[in-house]
Amino acid sequence: MNRKIILLISAVMLLTAPLSLWADEYFVIDHYQVDIDVMENNSYKITEVIDVNFQTERHGIYRTLPRRFDEGWVKISNISVPGHETSISKSSDEVEIRIGSADSYVNGKVSYTISYTYDVGADFLNDMDEFNHNIIGDQWDTTIAAVDFRIKMPKSFDAGYVNCTSGYYGETNSSNVEWEVKSKTITGRTLLPLNNYEALTVALPLPEGYWEGAVKHKKPGSFLFTILSYPLYVIVIVLGFVLWYKKGRDNKLFPSVEFDPPEDMNPSEIGYIIDGRVDNKDVTSLILYWADRGFLEIEEETSGKGPFKKKNLHLFKLKELEASAAEYEKKVFNKLFSLGSADKVSTSDLTNKFYSTVGTAKTDIKKSFDDNKERTIYVKGGAGFTFLTGLLAALPIMVILAEGFLPLTGSGPMALLGIPFSLFLVIPSLMIGSVITGQNTGSKATLIFAILFGGFSFLFFAMLTVVAGEMPIYKYLAAVASSIIVSIFISIMSRRTEYGDKILEKTLGFKEFIKTAEKDKLEMMFESNPQYFYNILPYAIVLGLSDKWSAHFEGLALEPPKWYRGYHYNTFSAAAFTSTMNSSFKTLNTSMNSAPSSSGSSGSSSGGGFSGGGSGGGGGGSW
Numbered sequence: 001m002n003r004k005i006i007l008l009i010s011a012v013m014l015l016t017a018p019l020s021l022w023a024d025e026y027f028v029i030d031h032y033q034v035d036i037d038v039m040e041n042n043s044y045k046i047t048e049v050i051d052v053n054f055q056t057e058r059h060g061i062y063r064t065l066p067r068r069f070d071e072g073w074v075k076i077s078n079i080s081v082p083g084h085e086t087s088i089s090k091s092s093d094e095v096e097i098r099i100g101s102a103d104s105y106v107n108g109k110v111s112y113t114i115s116y117t118y119d120v121g122a123d124f125l126n127d128m129d130e131f132n133h134n135i136i137g138d139q140w141d142t143t144i145a146a147v148d149f150r151i152k153m154p155k156s157f158d159a160g161y162v163n164c165t166s167g168y169y170g171e172t173n174s175s176n177v178e179w180e181v182k183s184k185t186i187t188g189r190t191l192l193p194l195n196n197y198e199a200l201t202v203a204l205p206l207p208e209g210y211w212e213g214a215v216k217h218k219k220p221g222s223f224l225f226t227i228l229s230y231p232l233y234v235i236v237i238v239l240g241f242v243l244w245y246k247k248g249r250d251n252k253l254f255p256s257v258e259f260d261p262p263e264d265m266n267p268s269e270i271g272y273i274i275d276g277r278v279d280n281k282d283v284t285s286l287i288l289y290w291a292d293r294g295f296l297e298i299e300e301e302t303s304g305k306g307p308f309k310k311k312n313l314h315l316f317k318l319k320e321l322e323a324s325a326a327e328y329e330k331k332v333f334n335k336l337f338s339l340g341s342a343d344k345v346s347t348s349d350l351t352n353k354f355y356s357t358v359g360t361a362k363t364d365i366k367k368s369f370d371d372n373k374e375r376t377i378y379v380k381g382g383a384g385f386t387f388l389t390g391l392l393a394a395l396p397i398m399v400i401l402a403e404g405f406l407p408l409t410g411s412g413p414m415a416l417l418g419i420p421f422s423l424f425l426v427i428p429s430l431m432i433g434s435v436i437t438g439q440n441t442g443s444k445a446t447l448i449f450a451i452l453f454g455g456f457s458f459l460f461f462a463m464l465t466v467v468a469g470e471m472p473i474y475k476y477l478a479a480v481a482s483s484i485i486v487s488i489f490i491s492i493m494s495r496r497t498e499y500g501d502k503i504l505e506k507t508l509g510f511k512e513f514i515k516t517a518e519k520d521k522l523e524m525m526f527e528s529n530p531q532y533f534y535n536i537l538p539y540a541i542v543l544g545l546s547d548k549w550s551a552h553f554e555g556l557a558l559e560p561p562k563w564y565r566g567y568h569y570n571t572f573s574a575a576a577f578t579s580t581m582n583s584s585f586k587t588l589n590t591s592m593n594s595a596p597s598s599s600g601s602s603g604s605s606s607g608g609g610f611s612g613g614g615s616g617g618g619g620g621g622s623w
Contacts, residue, residue: 060100139619300566
């Protein structure tokens with residue numbers, strides 16, 4: 001659409017807007033230009049040019065920038081507003097840039113240029129990176145007639161994934177935004193004005209590893225001085241450590257070299273034993289494990305070139321799993337091929353359809369040990385120990401509630417009422433502790449009730465002590481923090497059983513062999529079993545040692561496996577094949593664990609996102 005026509009339509013809409021729209025607006029924004037230079041570490045150098053038209057005399061405008069995005073904190077620096085008097089204030093949630101002078105007024109048209117660095121840092125996504133930023137936040141209390149934006153990315157990306165949305169928070173409408181991509185730069189504009197509290201967001205999924213050098217930022221400020229000012233919190237933490245040292249600390253292990261996985265365990269089980277949890281990659285490793293054992297074949301298909309190269313894997317079922325396979329293996333295997341046709345399934349068939357099966361498998365793998373007395377890895381605690389640890393974790397809350405009640409009651413003795421009220425947090429803590437330590441393993445309802453009731457109590461007492469009781473929020477959070485630290489000790493209180501020690505010793509010995517295998521021993525194993533490299537490869541991937549494992553086989557006459565097709569190197573080698581497998585494993589892992597977005601996407605884009613759902617943005621107003 002012609003730019004002049006867009007501006008004309010915008011002007012007509014503003015002039016013919018209902019009087020109620022203008023009633024509370026002291027100013028409107030005629031034009032909002034945003035230029036963003038994105039750095040490789042996921043920080044953005046942003047320049048905003050805001051053309052304001054004041055309808056009445058005001059001192060100026062203020063601009064707010066959120067200090068949080070998703071689960072993390074954002075670092076904001078290098079704020080500059082040339083040519084205008086500026087004051088900057090910070091709270092725990094946002095930075096406010098107040099532009100103008102209390103001693104003077106402005107009226108009519110004024111242009112403000114604001115520049116700053118917005119460092120989002122490391123994201124909390126495991127299988128991908130993303131650029132998801134609010135060009136315009138959903139907190140502007142005025143109409144914005146037109147928006148232009150330019151985003152320069154540090155590296156190439158798939159232009160088809162770019163998605164721009166506008167509207168109130170949560171909306172996924174892309175019809176009001178026009179954008180284009182040239183090389184590494186995204187430029188765009190709104191086609192119609194943005195009303196009060198409407199946002200404009202650009203979302204771009206990126207491959208994992210796109211950001212380099214990104215760090216997770218800590219919450220502004222430090223609570224160390226608070227914890228040190230309350231000896232009780234330190235004592236509670238020390239006691240939590242002592243309990244862990246006496247009751248939860250594991251025995252010292254003496255692993256010896258193992259040439260094969262202990263007890264013929266599959267790689268997903270080895271993944272659980274090595275770190276006490278089942279990860280997505282542990283489940284994905286079963287695909288390579290089954291391929292090596294002759295139950296399926298893998299065919300690689302690639303399309304595109306360079307940074308736009310895409311890989312699709314096809315899995316062909318050769319036969320059913322043996323009767324002796326674990327039940328969770330059969331569930332995963334059967335569900336896998338039920339999503340394809342004629343004993344063939346592709347990674348594209350699994351996207352957004354297989355993640356729940358992976359989640360169930362992770363639970364079942366853990367239960368295969370926990371529900372078998374002969375294979376139990378961790379000792380279950382006693383009821384008295386559960387009570388003691390739960391009480392210890394709740395003690396700081398009891399004290400902080402008593403302190404919080406003091407300004408409400410006006411007397412020390414009455415403030416002690418906070419202690420019995422703390423039972424609303426102590427009881428949920430004990431219930432949760434009983435589940436964690438294995439005393440109440442079967443009651444999901446108990447756990448849900450404890451979390452909901454405890455969470456409500458936490459918020460209620462936060463409002464009571466911090467807002468009504470005028471307690472600094474850092475004091476309340478310091479008490480909660482010490483309780484959380486004790487809870488961490490509780491969570492790692494699971495001491496291994498005798499069997500757990502034995503099987504971990506063997507697993508560590510097996511891991512050490514993969515890492516440091518001697519050439520003579522490998523040649524002997526390879527001579528007796530030419531498939532030995534492939535037998536161990538799924539375990540090496542789970543243990544994060546695939547490159548080291550392949551390096552041991554350089555110079556050996558390794559034949560390509562019959563179960564993998566599409567290998568594209570001219571000369572076959574262990575290192576080259578492992579590189580291919582690592583890439584294929586990542587493709588499998590991403591497809592098997594991808595879940596559908598909670599919001600829709602534009603029909604002209606394969607990207608996700610919704611208005612107001614990105615980093616940055618914020619808003620502003622006049623003063």
